[in-house]
Amino acid sequence: MKILEVRTYQCKRYYAYRKTMKIVNMSSFPPKCYYCDSKNFGSVDGYERHVVTRHPNLPGYPGPADIKYYRLEKQDMYWEREIKADFEWK
Numbered sequence: 001m002k003i004l005e006v007r008t009y010q011c012k013r014y015y016a017y018r019k020t021m022k023i024v025n026m027s028s029f030p031p032k033c034y035y036c037d038s039k040n041f042g043s044v045d046g047y048e049r050h051v052v053t054r055h056p057n058l059p060g061y062p063g064p065a066d067i068k069y070y071r072l073e074k075q076d077m078y079w080e081r082e083i084k085a086d087f088e089w090k
């Protein structure tokens, strides 16, 4: 497969995965900040504004690798999950 085809495949795979995980509402945000005690952001905008202004250079939506690297507390958000290598999509 060509590089572009591989990328498209991975992208499709990821979207299919999100669908099966019932991740329909993409505009979600964590109940509290990963890096400080702030909470009750009210909206994605509020959360992103907080992370960008208070914690520049830190990921607002940490993946499994970030969680490990920064030793963050998991909040059961979809971006924290690892995509299984054996995941099948149709």
Ligand SMILES: [Zn+2]
Residues within 6 Å of the ligand: 033, 034, 035, 036, 037, 038, 050, 051, 054, 055
């Ligand atoms: Zn914070």
